[in-house]
Amino acid sequence: MDIPAFxxxxxxxxxxxxxxEEFFTQPDExxxxxxxxxxxxxxxxxQYMQRGVTDEDFEQIVVEKxxxxxxxxxxxxxxxxxxxxxxxxxxxxxxxxxxIDQGDLTLKFPFSHSVYFSIVIDSPTGYAYVSQxxxxxxxxxxxxxxxxxxxxxxxxxxxxxMMFTGGETPLLIIQTVDGYDAARVLVxxxxxxxxxxxxxxxxxxxxxxxxxxxxxIAWSTxxxxxxHETLRTQIATDARSQPYPLCExxxxxxxxxxxxxx
Numbered sequence: 001m002d003i004p005a006f007x008x009x010x011x012x013x014x015x016x017x018x019x020x021e022e023f024f025t026q027p028d029e030x031x032x033x034x035x036x037x038x039x040x041x042x043x044x045x046x047q048y049m050q051r052g053v054t055d056e057d058f059e060q061i062v063v064e065k066x067x068x069x070x071x072x073x074x075x076x077x078x079x080x081x082x083x084x085x086x087x088x089x090x091x092x093x094x095x096x097x098x099x100i101d102q103g104d105l106t107l108k109f110p111f112s113h114s115v116y117f118s119i120v121i122d123s124p125t126g127y128a129y130v131s132q133x134x135x136x137x138x139x140x141x142x143x144x145x146x147x148x149x150x151x152x153x154x155x156x157x158x159x160x161x162m163m164f165t166g167g168e169t170p171l172l173i174i175q176t177v178d179g180y181d182a183a184r185v186l187v188x189x190x191x192x193x194x195x196x197x198x199x200x201x202x203x204x205x206x207x208x209x210x211x212x213x214x215x216x217i218a219w220s221t222x223x224x225x226x227x228h229e230t231l232r233t234q235i236a237t238d239a240r241s242q243p244y245p246l247c248e249x250x251x252x253x254x255x256x257x258x259x260x261x262x
Contacts, residue, residue, distance in 0.1 A: 003045055003243055004027035004028055006044075007026075013063070014066055021034065022034070030042050030045065039066060040243070042214070044062075084140070087138065091149040091152050092183070093119060093120075093186045094117065095116070095210065097114060097244075098114050098116060106132075107135060107142055114248070115247055119149045122179075153184065154190065160184075161176070162197065169220075170219065172194055172217070172219070173215075175215055177214050179214065181216045182214070185258060191255050195253075195255065206252075206253050207221060207250045209231065209235040209250050211245065211246060212239065212244045217231070235248065236249070
């Protein structure tokens with residue numbers, strides 16, 4: 001069962017078990033939305049395909065996992081707190097494709113021709129996008145929120161593992177699968193760390209690929225052209241076939257800036 005069909009299967013269970021609630025699906029992205037809450041189906045899909053559970057057991061898993069989100073949102077807990085002190089430490093930067101409509105009031109900023117970056121409130125069950133209404137209620141400007149979310153993502157990455165292959169064609173991969181792997185390209189300190197690992201110098205240029213939300217790959221600008229083209233092709237393929245798609249082309253990255261390669 002592919003992600004779109006699986007997403008609709010989960011949504012059908014939720015609509016049947018919670019008839020008074022409204023759920024909206026983005027099947028191609030593997031996403032179910034409930035008010036401001038976005039629930040990705042990727043991890044649940046992998047568990048379903050690997051376990052081979054019965055329909056009855058699977059329905060119970062869906063109710064328990066997604067039902068928790070409902071309970072928290074009904075009680076105003078965890079997902080999108082209105083109090084600034086409760087939200088501040090949970091802000092993160094996030095990337096999302098332009099075709100995923102998060103609403104006109106969501107704070108969003110151009111990243112590439114096909115991708116925005118935004119600010120989200122992290123929780124154990126997913127994340128909620130920060131709206132202009134929330135920012136106003138908190139008394140915070142967009143710039144303040146970006147700086148705080150950037151620092152929080154850096155702090156959350158302090159013990160992050162990076163997979164590095166040295167030699168003549170070094171590659172570096174970040175894949176913690178915490179929902180923010182691609183978004184780490186937005187943090188200057190992380191960009192510098194990757195640049196130093198690949199080039200041995202504190203500054204310089206590298207290529208970075210973020211074809212989907214849960215994958216970050218970087219390589220030197222000095223790799224052979226054949227390898228560069230292979231990586232470019234694979235990034236485009238992943239962006240078209242994997243859940244949570246982002247950039248189909250590489251990014252030319254320094255500590256100070258990010259430039260999509262056309």
